[in-house]
Structures are given as structure tokens and as C-alpha cells.
Amino acid sequence: MALPSRASGGRPSARATDTALTLVVTAVVVAWTVVAMQYEDEPLSSTLVGWALIGVGCGALHFRRRHPVAVAVVTLAVSTVYYPLSAYDGPLMVTFALALYTASAEGRFTAAVALGVITLLAVGFGEAHQTGGNRQIDDTSLFMLAGWLISLVAIGRAQRTRTAYLHEVEQRALAAEREQEARARESATEERLRIARELHDVLGHSISLINVQSSAALHKLGKKPEPSAALTTAEEALEAVKATSKDALRELRATLGVLRQADEAAPTAPTSGLDRLDELVERARSTGIEVRTRTEGTPRPLPPPLDLAAYRIVQESLTNVTRHAQAQSALVTIAFTDADIRVRIDDDGRGSADEQAVGSGIRGMAERAKAFGGELTAENTADGFRVSARLPLTTIGGTQG
Structure with missing residues (x-):
């Protein structure tokens, strides 16, 4: 179950943060892809499909807190289709990285682990079946990818634990405050x-x-x-x-x-x-x-x-x-x-x-x-x-x- 999030003390809300992050990631991916287009050529149909995939992958990030597992699946699917299709090799994979971290941070730890394992198996399977030994990712890069996915899931899990702890501390403080007020x-x-x-x-x-x-x-x-x-x-x-x-x-x-004030003398009359x-x-x-x-x-x-x-x-x-x-x-x-x-x-x-x-x-x-x-x-x-x-x-x- 997701922990409640609320804006306080002038901090932006979760929705505003998601919108800002979506725009930043979209800007980075688009700028990277535009630069890559200056050095690579591909059919117009592939380019149009690639841009559509970029739009779907980046846009899905806006819903990552409300539907963390679904967004992670969508970004993984988009990346799986995009990289074999596009010649520009842009940073669209970062959308899946953020979605995987969010799924773990929102308490969907099992789903996040499963998606990470699926990603590694898919990459390994694809590399193992490259024709002519023309691999895109060597063993070192594959191990780095595994470490990267494990780190994302672990950091998300740690963030989840920290958020739960802070929420519990806040609730205990509120309960203690209410109890103190009641006693007063x-x-x-x-x-x-x-x-x-x-x-x-x-x-x-x-x-x-x-x-x-x-x-x-x-x-x-x-x-x-x-x-x-x-x-x-x-x-x-x-x-x-x-x-x-x-x-x-x-x-x-x-x-x-x-009822006297603290700085007044105590009464001297006998009790x-x-x-x-x-x-x-x-x-x-x-x-x-x-x-x-x-x-x-x-x-x-x-x-x-x-x-x-x-x-x-x-x-x-x-x-x-x-x-x-x-x-x-x-x-x-x-x-x-x-x-x-x-x-x-x-x-x-x-x-x-x-x-x-x-x-x-x-x-x-x-x-x-x-x-x-x-x-x-x-x-x-x-x-x-x-x-x-x-x-x-x-x-x-x-x-x-």
C-alpha cells in the first residue's frame, strides 16, 4: 500500500514534481535524439515510430506514482521496441530506470524485482542469439547493467523504508501531541x-x-x-x-x-x-x-x-x-x-x-x-x-x- 504524500511547508506536491520530472526527462531525451540525428540516418517510418515511442515512454512517467507497475511495464516495452528499431540509440532507457525505482519506492518490491530479472534475461537472450557473434553488449556491460538494475531496486526499497519510518514518526508525534493536549x-x-x-x-x-x-x-x-x-x-x-x-x-x-504569576511571591497566609x-x-x-x-x-x-x-x-x-x-x-x-x-x-x-x-x-x-x-x-x-x-x-x- 502506498504511503500518503502531502505537500507542506511550501514544498511542491507529488503531482507537480512528477510533471516537472516528466518535462525534464522529455527534454533530455528529445535533445539527445535531435543531436544523434545529425550523425545517423534511418528510414522516415522508423524515425516516426521512434518519436512516437519516445512520446509514450516519457509521457508515461507522469503517472508513475499512481500506477507504478503499469508505467514500469510500459517503459520497458517501449525501450524493448525502440532500441532494435532506432538507429539513434537515445537515452530512452532512463524512463524505465525511473519507473523501476518508483515501483520499488512505492512498495511494489516484488514486481520491481521481477521486471529487473525479466530485463536481464531479455538482454542476455538477445545477446546470445546475435548472428555472427556481433554482440551489442559485452559481458562487462551486462554485469554493469545487472548492478544498475539491482541498485535501482535497492535504492527504491531504502527510500520506501525511510518514508515509512518518517510517516510512523510523524504519526507518533501527532498522537503524542494529541495526548498531551488531552492531558492538559x-x-x-x-x-x-x-x-x-x-x-x-x-x-x-x-x-x-x-x-x-x-x-x-x-x-x-x-x-x-x-x-x-x-x-x-x-x-x-x-x-x-x-x-x-x-x-x-x-x-x-x-x-x-x-493563580498567581510565576514571579509573584507565594501567599503567606496559613492554610x-x-x-x-x-x-x-x-x-x-x-x-x-x-x-x-x-x-x-x-x-x-x-x-x-x-x-x-x-x-x-x-x-x-x-x-x-x-x-x-x-x-x-x-x-x-x-x-x-x-x-x-x-x-x-x-x-x-x-x-x-x-x-x-x-x-x-x-x-x-x-x-x-x-x-x-x-x-x-x-x-x-x-x-x-x-x-x-x-x-x-x-x-x-x-x-x-
Whole structure:
């Protein structure tokens, strides 16, 4: 099967090359024959037939890539008829040489070898039957012809091998490029999802707290209390909003730090983790919900990605409690074992699992747990609602940050 050829980088196409080569070979053969006509004479009929054969042999070269074997047969047949007939002995044989090389280069190796052998046998047979020992080609020339034909076939075969190798290299390079692009797109998608999840957790939690704190203050002020009580309520609400927004800005800067330019300084804000759990619980308490914490097992330092994942699960769960559960109290339990860390958040709210799941980020929490080889469940209980997560300590996966 012929390898595909294509013009690129400004190089001429295969058809243009064939046309140019055909014209060059035709010009050489015609010029040689015209010069030979000055020194030799032959009947007009032989001359006309000779020129016709020259036209057929040279013209056939234009189709050598599309029909390599057929062109080789035609040029061989033309040469076989031309040389015994014509007295001018021009270089028409070069058309067969090019056709034989092309047949081998286009993958028709067996046919090229067969044509070469046929040519040698035909020449040998013709020379052996010359009358009176009047040979046109001596033994040395016959061996040179054999070497010439073998060289043409071998060079064509080598060119075929080189073309196939270059084609394979090109295909591998294209495949590698496509794979690299796919990996880059996949990495970019994962990074966008990670950043989106971080922003959802940070902003969703803080804005929810600010909304609850502001609503509570407005509710109290709507009862038109005494000026001093109203001022105290407003101050408490504003202090809570200030603290919450400050923490939100800190975490937002840390999250957006991954988007900084290479020459910018790395963010210096501490990464959120379970060591900041007290701050998180205190902000949730400012909304009027009684939040308690409990630790089981022996606390231990956690890898930063795992520590952040556990923190975010608690953060998002408390956000759901303040926004959806209509709860009065919540209990955050952190349990350490040799194999994993378990996080559980129980509340006494009246919302169902479906109500809390809508827009609550439970899917994001589940994705965080799954990224580390863990699992997360969210379900109704007899007393309210529970979120439970298990994060193995032996597997640190994903690109959590």
C-alpha cells in the first residue's frame, strides 16, 4: 500500500514534481535524439515510430506514482521496441530506470524485482542469439547493467523504508501531541473544578454566616428596642460581620494564590485546617446556633491536603446547618484512628436530606472525600441530620489544595 504524500511547508506536491520530472526527462531525451540525428540516418517510418515511442515512454512517467507497475511495464516495452528499431540509440532507457525505482519506492518490491530479472534475461537472450557473434553488449556491460538494475531496486526499497519510518514518526508525534493536549485539558478542568469547589466553600460559608448574622440583627432591630439596646445589637452584628468577612478574605487570598504569576511571591497566609476548627465553630455560634466539638482518639498532624479536606467538610456542613436546617444545636466530632480520620456533623434541624442537598455543596464534599479514597454520607436521623466522612490516612490522591 502506498504511503500518503502531502505537500507542506511550501514544498511542491507529488503531482507537480512528477510533471516537472516528466518535462525534464522529455527534454533530455528529445535533445539527445535531435543531436544523434545529425550523425545517423534511418528510414522516415522508423524515425516516426521512434518519436512516437519516445512520446509514450516519457509521457508515461507522469503517472508513475499512481500506477507504478503499469508505467514500469510500459517503459520497458517501449525501450524493448525502440532500441532494435532506432538507429539513434537515445537515452530512452532512463524512463524505465525511473519507473523501476518508483515501483520499488512505492512498495511494489516484488514486481520491481521481477521486471529487473525479466530485463536481464531479455538482454542476455538477445545477446546470445546475435548472428555472427556481433554482440551489442559485452559481458562487462551486462554485469554493469545487472548492478544498475539491482541498485535501482535497492535504492527504491531504502527510500520506501525511510518514508515509512518518517510517516510512523510523524504519526507518533501527532498522537503524542494529541495526548498531551488531552492531558492538559483534563488537568485544566480538574484545576477549575478544584478552584470552584474552594471558592464555593469559602464564599458560601462566609456569606451564609453574614446573611444569618445580618438577618438576626435586623429582626431584633425590627422590634424597635431601646436606643442603647439597638446600638448594642448593631455593634454585635457588625463585629460578627467584620470578623467573618476578614476570615473570608484571608481564605480567598490563599485560594486565589494558585493563580498567581510565576514571579509573584507565594501567599503567606496559613492554610486552613483542623487547627482552625475553633474559629470556624465560633463563627457558626455567632449565628445563634449552639455548636459543640468532640475529639475521639489521639489527634495527630495531617498532610496539608487531607487536613484542608477535613476542614472544608466541616465548614460546608456548618454552612448547611445555618442556611437550611433551622437547627438549634450541632455537634462536630473528629475521630482519629490508625487507618483514617472520621468527621461527623450532627444537627437537630427539621430539614430533610433532600432539602439540605439542594445547593448545599454535599456533592462537593463527596468529591473531596472520594479524591482521597474515602467516602461521605448525608442522611436524616431520628434527631435531625448527619454528615459523615471517612478520609484514609494511607492514600493522598487528587490535587487537593
